[in-house]
Amino acid sequence: MIKMPLSFNTFVKLGANSELSKLELSSILEEFSITELKFQEWRKYLLLELSKEHQAKLIKSLENSGSIIKAGSIKLEEKVRNLNELKPKITAYLTKTIQTLPIQKTRKIKISMNIQTSTNEIRKQINSMIKKSIYQTSSDLLIETKIRSPKKETTELSPFQFFKDNFHKRGIEITCLVIKSKIFLGHVRWVTNPLKDIKQDEERPVRLFTHGTSIKLARTLVNLSKIEKGDVLFDPFCGTGTILLEGLKQDLKAIGIDRDPKCVRASKANLNHFSMQHSSKEKVKDKWSIYLLDSQDLNQVMDTEIGGLVTEPYLGPFIKDLPTKEKAKDTMIMLEKLYTKVLQRSVEYLKTGHRIILIIPEYRYTQEYSIYPDFQKIAIKCNLKLQTESTLFNVKLPVQIGRKHNIINRKLVIYTK
Numbered sequence: 001m002i003k004m005p006l007s008f009n010t011f012v013k014l015g016a017n018s019e020l021s022k023l024e025l026s027s028i029l030e031e032f033s034i035t036e037l038k039f040q041e042w043r044k045y046l047l048l049e050l051s052k053e054h055q056a057k058l059i060k061s062l063e064n065s066g067s068i069i070k071a072g073s074i075k076l077e078e079k080v081r082n083l084n085e086l087k088p089k090i091t092a093y094l095t096k097t098i099q100t101l102p103i104q105k106t107r108k109i110k111i112s113m114n115i116q117t118s119t120n121e122i123r124k125q126i127n128s129m130i131k132k133s134i135y136q137t138s139s140d141l142l143i144e145t146k147i148r149s150p151k152k153e154t155t156e157l158s159p160f161q162f163f164k165d166n167f168h169k170r171g172i173e174i175t176c177l178v179i180k181s182k183i184f185l186g187h188v189r190w191v192t193n194p195l196k197d198i199k200q201d202e203e204r205p206v207r208l209f210t211h212g213t214s215i216k217l218a219r220t221l222v223n224l225s226k227i228e229k230g231d232v233l234f235d236p237f238c239g240t241g242t243i244l245l246e247g248l249k250q251d252l253k254a255i256g257i258d259r260d261p262k263c264v265r266a267s268k269a270n271l272n273h274f275s276m277q278h279s280s281k282e283k284v285k286d287k288w289s290i291y292l293l294d295s296q297d298l299n300q301v302m303d304t305e306i307g308g309l310v311t312e313p314y315l316g317p318f319i320k321d322l323p324t325k326e327k328a329k330d331t332m333i334m335l336e337k338l339y340t341k342v343l344q345r346s347v348e349y350l351k352t353g354h355r356i357i358l359i360i361p362e363y364r365y366t367q368e369y370s371i372y373p374d375f376q377k378i379a380i381k382c383n384l385k386l387q388t389e390s391t392l393f394n395v396k397l398p399v400q401i402g403r404k405h406n407i408i409n410r411k412l413v414i415y416t417k
């Protein structure tokens with residue numbers, strides 16, 4: 001029998017905002033000079049065909065991603081009607097995989113199963129088949145296994161459980177996707193660690209909930225900016241410094257401006273705290289500056305080229321009820337002017353070919369209608385190129401962030417100089 005090569009060898013589980021995850025993934029893969037790729041999207045999963053080298057690089061890069069949940073290898077691909085042929089293959093695959101786990105001393109592992117299929121019958125069959133294979137493998141390898149079976153068709157380990165239950169150390173999560181007539185089977189190799197982010201969030205000296213961008217979103221925005229290590233990230237509306245901090249963590253320099261003294265104090269305290277934890281304290285301290293200023297006057301303090309601008313700016317006054325159309329329109333015009341002025345001034349310092357990652361608000365003023373600053377007009381006025389599609393996965397830009405029924409929503413815009 002001729003062995004067919006695997007077509008898809010990698011799976012990626014997208015976050016709640018699939019478009020944002022795909023945009024970030026596209027940006028990561030572009031870094032490896034991948035501009036074309038065979039992929040399939042199904043539910044919250046993307047199946048990818050990558051070289052071994054690119055797969056390894058991707059898994060490593062995901063460590064810094066903000067919007068992706070999990071990723072892993074696909075090791076077996078089979079037609080559903082050949083289900084019976086799968087059992088010996090699963091056993092062989094499990095044996096090989098378990099042997100790579102660091103369990104020499106304890107001889108104990110945890111196995112979780114994530115079987116995603118639309119038909120309950122197939123799920124039951126696959127579940128029982130994998131279980132039998134696990135029992136056979138564990139008795140062959142003289143190990144003790146604790147199996148966590150899915151309760152429902154779509155249940156799988158959350159990243160939280162993954163780390164809380166120590167699956168990352170002594171366990172594997174088998175992922176089985178049944179897409180139409182095909183079964184794809186493999187295991188998770190990377191999971192986002194929410195405990196690390198919660199810790200980082202709680203340990204920050206100052207948190208101002210009304211002024212903060214979420215850590216994960218900030219990380220995604222920094223990744224999308226593609227600023228090279230050692231270059232300057234500029235946030236003209238830096239708030240508590242979340243974006244700046246994510247930049248520093250990725251070895252970028254950071255400049256922040258905020259007009260609110262409370263926010264400047266908060267940013268400084270947060271970045272100081274980070275610098276002090278770092279092994280080369282003084283060096284990190286030299287890498288950032290924060291200024292108290294209206295960012296429309298940024299040329300009073302800027303004296304250096306910047307590798308990228310990343311910001312979640314002032315999004316207008318906080319409102320609880322739907323605004324009138326006129327009120328929403330006035331706010332958008334005011335913000336459009338502010339963004340245009342700040343970007344026009346910033347572009348002077350931005351390296352050619354480099355990016356601006358900007359969040360803009362979208363105000364809903366009736367159940368159906370909304371309004372947002374004219375991001376195309378901003379591009380023209382600032383002499384910037386507006387990105388309308390991602391290189392991979394056909395993501396249309398701007399990407400919507402937040403829930404549709406919110407009064408104030410957000411859009412992610414990417415410009416290039």
Ligand SMILES: C[S@@+](CC[C@H](N)C(=O)[O-])C[C@H]1O[C@@H](n2cnc3c(N)ncnc32)[C@H](O)[C@@H]1O
Binds near residue numbers: 240259
């Ligand atoms: C949404 S917050 C930024 C959140 C920030 N990315 C963070 O993670 O903390 C917007 C910030 O813009 C600041 N701001 C508003 N108008 C400004 C202006 N004209 N110049 C500078 N800062 C301004 C506000 O004080 C506020 O801290």
